[in-house]
Amino acid sequence: MANIVFDLDGTLIDSAPDIHGIANRLLEQEGAPPISLEQARDFIGNGASVFVERMRQARGLSDDMHDRLLADFIASYDTAVNLTVLYPGVVDALAILKAKGARLGVCTNKPLRATRAVLAHFGLDVTFDAVLGGDSLPTHKPDPAPLLATFDALGPGPRVYVGDSDVDAETARRAGIPFLLFTEGYRKSPVAELPHSATFSSFDQLVPLIQSVLEPAS
Known part of the structure; x- marks a missing residue:
């Protein structure tokens, strides 16, 4: 059929909680007030280091704390799965595509170990033929290199990228790959401002949408 690559947080899973x-x-632990769930959603997308930076800045914590906070954040990431949920219809859509x-x-920009841990938690570790995290290469999204490397690992064939965010849209644009935008994730900009081939709000729409995007290439 094709090679389909997915973003993770905000696309397949709601991991913000x-x-x-x-x-x-x-x-x-630092004696600082908490951030809101909405802030956490807004900080997600550019990887763990950027999340910690945004978290620090929101609470006025100094730059010299960054490395320690980042190490503690990553150390907690592998087991942070109990409040995470799959978006409805994800399992069925993936099974149909397979x-x-x-x-x-x-x-994803999520660290690779944490990525593999949450996929295993949901029994999806055997579903994907290639998985790249935010620390798999020297660069991360929106640099197109990780996305292109993921597609290269899948082999030849038509390509479609599925994501939810401004970062994903820009990554696909730079890579020159058709992009399907899941509108119920973590994007920060209006849909109309993001480059995309098509949008969907429910995963029961995904398979026919992919087929329609691929028709010109068939």
């Missing part, structure tokens, strides 16, 4: 919990435990012969990948 777990990430919010990690952040507020770290802030409590049955149709699609090769599936994940390209």
Whole structure:
């Protein structure tokens, strides 16, 4: 069928409650007030280091604390799965795509160990043929290199990227790959401002949408 690569946080999973919990435990240890769940969602997307930077800045914590807070954040990430949920319809959509012969990948700015841990938690570790995290390469999204590397690992064939955010849209644009925007995730900009081939709000729309995007290439 095709090679389909997915973003993770805000696309396949809603992990913000777990990430919010990690952040507020770290802030409590520093005697700083908590951030809101909405703030946590807004800080997600550019990787763990940027999340910690935004968290620090929101609470006035100094730059010289960054490395220590980041190390503590990453150390907590692997087991932060209990409040994370799959978006409705994800499992069925992935199963249909696999049955149709699609090769599936994940390209995320989440650290690789944490990525593999949450995929295993949901039994999806065997679903994906290639998985790249935010620390798999020297660069991360919106640099197109991780996305292109994920597709290269899947092999030849038509390519479609599925994500939810401004970062994902820019990554796809730079890579020159059709982008399907999941509108219920963590994006910060209006849909109309993000480059995309099509949008969807429910995963039961995804398979026919992918087929329609691929029709010109068939």
